[in-house]
Amino acid sequence: MATLIRLAxxxxxxxxxxLARVLDARLVCFPTDTVYGLGGAPRRDVVDAIVAAxxxxxxxxxxxxxxxxxxxxxxxxxxPRTMGALGRLLPGGVTLVIPYPSGLRWPPPGQGRDGRPxxxxxxxxxxxxxxxLAGLAGPLVASSANQSGxxxxxxxxxxxxxxxxxxxxxxxxxxxxxxxxxxxxxSEYEESGAWRILRAGAVPEEAVVAALGPAAGAAGxxxxxxx
Numbered sequence: 001m002a003t004l005i006r007l008a009x010x011x012x013x014x015x016x017x018x019l020a021r022v023l024d025a026r027l028v029c030f031p032t033d034t035v036y037g038l039g040g041a042p043r044r045d046v047v048d049a050i051v052a053a054x055x056x057x058x059x060x061x062x063x064x065x066x067x068x069x070x071x072x073x074x075x076x077x078x079x080p081r082t083m084g085a086l087g088r089l090l091p092g093g094v095t096l097v098i099p100y101p102s103g104l105r106w107p108p109p110g111q112g113r114d115g116r117p118x119x120x121x122x123x124x125x126x127x128x129x130x131x132x133l134a135g136l137a138g139p140l141v142a143s144s145a146n147q148s149g150x151x152x153x154x155x156x157x158x159x160x161x162x163x164x165x166x167x168x169x170x171x172x173x174x175x176x177x178x179x180x181x182x183x184x185x186x187s188e189y190e191e192s193g194a195w196r197i198l199r200a201g202a203v204p205e206e207a208v209v210a211a212l213g214p215a216a217g218a219a220g221x222x223x224x225x226x227x
Contacts, residue, residue, distance in 0.1 A: 002167045007031075007130055008174070015132050018171075023138055027053060027166055029145050029159055030133065031173035032065065033124040034093045034202045035152035035180050036159055038167070039065070039142030042106040050143050053166035061110030062143055063095055063120035067136040072123050075139065076101040081190045088211040089184070091125040093202030097185045107141045112187040122181060129173035144180060154178040177202070184208055 003021075010018050022028055023041045027049040030037055038053065040046035042064060051058050066072035069090050078086055082098060089096065100109040100117035109117030122142075126134050144152050145159045153159040155175045164170060182201035188194045195215050197205055 002029075002164060002170045004170045004172060006172045007132060010132060015135065018132065019136055021169060022133075022136060022140070022171070025168040028140070028169040028171065029156065029164060029167045030140070030142075030171040031127070031130040031176055032122070032181075033091075033127055033130075033176070035154055035176055035178050036145040036156060037065065037140070037142040038145040038159075038163060039140045041138055042104075042141040044106055046141055047107050049166070050141070053163055054143060054147060056143070056148060059108070061118070061120060062107040062141050063122055064107065064139045065122045065124065065142050066139045067123075067134050069123050071139065072121055075104070076119075076121065079190050081193070082186060085186055085189060085195075085212055089203075089208070091123040093125070093181045094208070095120045095122050095181045095183045097121075097183065097187050097198065099187055099190075112185070114188070116187065118185075118187045120183065127173065127176065130171075133171075152178060152180045182208065184212075 005018060022030065025040050026045055027038065028040050039050055047062065050062065066075065069086065072086065076098065078098065086096065097118050097120050100119045109119060112118045145163055146153050147160055156170060156172045180201045182197060182203040183199040185196045185198050195212055197208060
């Protein structure tokens, strides 16, 4: 049976223990700044648990959520132009698709338009009710805590019962703002300045344009959206 932890009840003395349990668990339901996620430390058993719980295709890419921008930069060593984009967009409600970093094993990579391996990364702007997660010693591989095609869960109560039952640990931070993150493809950004929005979400397109400028070769924000 899953252990429920209400993050508002965690004392300063208990924080380190909670953070260690998150990274040790096989499957955790946890809050971000937008919606609840399902995942754990980037290990094969966690990836397998996500796939099994959601019944999702094993080759469908997962994202990696980093506790801080510094942790993301340290793990992925982004080149200069991409580094600038990360600094302007994170932390916040965006998932950024970047070239797959060397040395990373889990989760398996996705695939960009040109066939290169890619990875979706996030750094939430942790809400006050979940800010202790900024102290995690490592990232979380994750998927949204809902079944495919169903609305994203903005509270623990909205997470389907079968997903909650599959977890070892449930972290309750109360209701979140939603919607799910905006997904921005930066896999070709370093070479050409090209970017596109793959999924509309919490951060409006106009804010992405303000941070990145019009996509290379595009007349404006709508042309930057892509397919």
